[in-house]
Amino acid sequence: MRLTAHERRAKIAEQVQERGSVRLTELLDTFRVTDTSIRRDLQILESAGRLQRIHGGAVASGRALTPNSFNAKTRERPAEKERIGAGAAALVRSGESILLDSGTTVLQVASHLPKVVNGSSLTTVVTSSLAVVRELEYWSSLHLILLGGIVLTEFQATVGPQTIANLRRIQVDKAFIGCDGLGVSHGLTTPHMLIAEVGRVMTEVARQVIVVADSSKLGRVGFTPIVPLTGIHTLVTDTNAPPELVQEIRAAGIEVILV
Amino acid sequence: MRLTAHERRAKIAEQVQERGSVRLTELLDTFRVTDTSIRRDLQILESAGRLQRIHGGAVASGRALTPNSFNAKTRERPAEKERIGAGAAALVRSGESILLDSGTTVLQVASHLPKVVNGSSLTTVVTSSLAVVRELEYWSSLHLILLGGIVLTEFQATVGPQTIANLRRIQVDKAFIGCDGLGVSHGLTTPHMLIAEVGRVMTEVARQVIVVADSSKLGRVGFTPIVPLTGIHTLVTDTNAPPELVQEIRAAGIEVILV
DNA sequence: ATGATATAATACAAAACGTAACATTTTTGG
DNA sequence: CCAAAAATGTTACGTTTTGTATTATATCAT
Numbered sequence: 268m269r270l271t272a273h274e275r276r277a278k279i280a281e282q283v284q285e286r287g288s289v290r291l292t293e294l295l296d297t298f299r300v301t302d303t304s305i306r307r308d309l310q311i312l313e314s315a316g317r318l319q320r321i322h323g324g325a326v327a328s329g330r331a332l333t334p335n336s337f338n339a340k341t342r343e344r345p346a347e348k349e350r351i352g353a354g355a356a357a358l359v360r361s362g363e364s365i366l367l368d369s370g371t372t373v374l375q376v377a378s379h380l381p382k383v384v385n386g387s388s389l390t391t392v393v394t395s396s397l398a399v400v401r402e403l404e405y406w407s408s409l410h411l412i413l414l415g416g417i418v419l420t421e422f423q424a425t426v427g428p429q430t431i432a433n434l435r436r437i438q439v440d441k442a443f444i445g446c447d448g449l450g451v452s453h454g455l456t457t458p459h460m461l462i463a464e465v466g467r468v469m470t471e472v473a474r475q476v477i478v479v480a481d482s483s484k485l486g487r488v489g490f491t492p493i494v495p496l497t498g499i500h501t502l503v504t505d506t507n508a509p510p511e512l513v514q515e516i517r518a519a520g521i522e523v524i525l526v
Numbered sequence: 527m528r529l530t531a532h533e534r535r536a537k538i539a540e541q542v543q544e545r546g547s548v549r550l551t552e553l554l555d556t557f558r559v560t561d562t563s564i565r566r567d568l569q570i571l572e573s574a575g576r577l578q579r580i581h582g583g584a585v586a587s588g589r590a591l592t593p594n595s596f597n598a599k600t601r602e603r604p605a606e607k608e609r610i611g612a613g614a615a616a617l618v619r620s621g622e623s624i625l626l627d628s629g630t631t632v633l634q635v636a637s638h639l640p641k642v643v644n645g646s647s648l649t650t651v652v653t654s655s656l657a658v659v660r661e662l663e664y665w666s667s668l669h670l671i672l673l674g675g676i677v678l679t680e681f682q683a684t685v686g687p688q689t690i691a692n693l694r695r696i697q698v699d700k701a702f703i704g705c706d707g708l709g710v711s712h713g714l715t716t717p718h719m720l721i722a723e724v725g726r727v728m729t730e731v732a733r734q735v736i737v738v739a740d741s742s743k744l745g746r747v748g749f750t751p752i753v754p755l756t757g758i759h760t761l762v763t764d765t766n767a768p769p770e771l772v773q774e775i776r777a778a779g780i781e782v783i784l785v
Numbered sequence: 786a787t788g789a790t791a792t793a794a795t796a797c798a799a800a801a802c803g804t805a806a807c808a809t810t811t812t813t814g815g
Numbered sequence: 816c817c818a819a820a821a822a823t824g825t826t827a828c829g830t831t832t833t834g835t836a837t838t839a840t841a842t843c844a845t
Binding site for chain 1 (some may be wrong): 530531533535537538570571573574575576652656659663664665666667669670671672673674676677679684686689691692695755761
C-alpha cells in the first residue's frame with residue numbers, strides 16, 4: 268500500500284524532529300518512491316520551516332551549521348582594510364575615549380590602535396563587537412567596555428534596546444563606524460536594521476565620527492540607512508576610490524583621508 | 527554506515543567545543559575517511575569560525591594560546607564541574623528564560639543545556655560571561671543576550687554599572703550563580719567585588735536562584751559577600767560534600783541536589 | 786643545525802548528489 | 816465518467832564531495 272504525499276511528508280517531518288537528521292537514501296528505501304519525489308518533499312518541508320536540507324538529506328531546523336559571514340568578510344580586500352585600519356587608528360590621541368562598531372574594517376582599527384601609550388594616560392574603548400573584545404582583551408592598560416544586548420553571531424555584534432540604552436549613557440571623543448554602502452544622496456547604509464540603529468546612536472554620542480570603508484563601498488547603496496552624510500565628519504578609504512566620488516564627498520563637507 | 531559531510535562536520539565542531547581540541551589522526555580513525563576530507567572539514571569549520579586549526583588538528587576558537595586564570599580554573603575538578611553542570615542544566619524547562627553568571631562551573635551549565643527543543647518553544651539565555659557566549663553562540667534557536675559593561679579578561683566577564691543597569695530591566699525564571707565560598711554564616715562569597723555585585727543583582731531579578739558549586743567551596747569563605755544564604759533557593763553540588771554541612775544548609779531552607 | 790618523519794597544501798579525476806525541464810501517472814471534484 | 820490538478824517519474828546536465836597522487840612545509844630526535 269502506497270502512502271499519500273501528505274502522509275509521507277508528515278512521516279519525514281516527524282522522523283527528522285525525532286532523530287535530528289535523515290538520509291535521502293534511507294527515505295528512499297522506506298517509502299519506495301523515486302529520489303525526485305523525496306527531494307520535492309524535503310523542498311516543501313524546508314520552505315514550510317519544518318527542516319533544513321543538507322547535501323545527502325536533511326536536519327532538524329536550527330541544527331545546520333551556517334557559514335559565518337563575519338569571517339568571510341574579514342578575508343575580503345584584506346590589504347585595503349588593514350591600510351584603512353592603520354590610517355584610522357593613527358587619528359586616536361593618547362587619553363581619548365573611542366567607540367568601535369561591529370564591522371570587519373573597524374576590527375582592523377582595533378588591531379592597529381597605538382599600543383605604546385606615551386605618558387601615563389590610557390584610552391577607553393567602548394564597542395558592540397565581540398571580535399573587538401577578543402582583539403583587545405589582553406591589552407591590560409586599556410579600559411574595555413562592551414555594550415550589552417542581543418548577540419548576533421553572524422555579525423559578532425550586540426544590538427537592540429540594551430545596546431542603545433548603554434550607548435545613551437556615554438559620551439566619547441571619536442566613533443569609528445563601518446558601513447556597507449556610502450554615497451552623497453543615500454548617506455551610510457548597512458544590511459541589518461538593528462546594526463544600523465546602533466551605528467546611528469554611536470554617531471550621536473561621539474564628538475567626531477570617522478567612517479572606515481574600502482573603496483568598493485563608495486557609491487553603493489545597502490539595505491537600510493544608518494545616517495545621512497551630514498552625520499559624519501571624516502572618511503578613511505583606500506586610494507582606489509574614484510576621484511570624482513571623493514571630490515563629491517569632500518564637497519559635502521567631509522574630510523576624506525586616502526591611504 | 528557512513529555519515530554525510532555535514533553530519534561529520536557537525537560532530538567535529540561539537541567534539542572540539544566539548545573537549546577543547548582534537549587531533550587529526552583521531553578524527554581520521556573515528557570517521558574512516560581520508561585525511562584530505564578531514565582537512566577540508568577543518569578548513570570549512572575554521573572559516574565558519576567554529577574552531578582554529580593547528581598543526582596536527584584543531585582547537586576551540588578563543589581557547590587557543592590564551593593561558594589565563596579562567597582557563598586554568600576550568601581545569602580544576604573538571605569531573606565534578608561537569609556533573610554539577612549537567613545536573614543543574616536538567617532543571618531548565620523548555621521555554622524558560624535563564625540567567626548565567628561568569629563562573630567556570632556555570633559555563634558547564636551552559637554546555638549541558640538541553641539542546642533538543644521539543645515543540646516550538648525556546649529558551650532565552652542572559653549572561654555576563656564571554657565564555658558562555660562563545661559556548662552558545664552557534665545554537666541558533668536560542669535568544670542569547672549579553673549584559674554589557676567593563677570587560678574583566680581574567681574572569682571572562684562583564685561587570686559594573688552598565689551590567690547592573692541591564693540586569694535591572696529584566697526578569698527571569700532561573701538564575702545560575704557560581705561562587706568561591708558558601709557557608710551558613712557567611713552566605714555566598716567571591717574574590718571580586720564587581721562580580722559579587724553582578725551576582726547579587728542576578729539573585730534579585732530571578733524567580734529561582736540556583737547555586738552551582740563543587741564540594742570544595744562548601745564551608746569556605748571568600749573575599750567579599752554576594753548574598754546571604756537566604757537569598758538562594760537551590761544548591762547543586764557533588765557527592766563529596768561533607769554530610770554535616772549539607773544538613774546544615776538544608777536546615778537553612780535550601781534545596782540541596784547532590785550529583 | 787640536519788635529516789627523518791609527520792603533517793599540510795594543491796591539483797585533478799571519479800563518484801555521489803542535486804536541479805530543472807518535461808513526460809507520465811494518479812487523484813480529485815463536478 | 817472526464818477534465819483539471821496534483822503527484823510522480825525520466826532524462827540530461829550541473830555541483831558537491833571524496834579519493835589519489837604529488838609536492839611543500841613543519842616538527843622532532845639526534
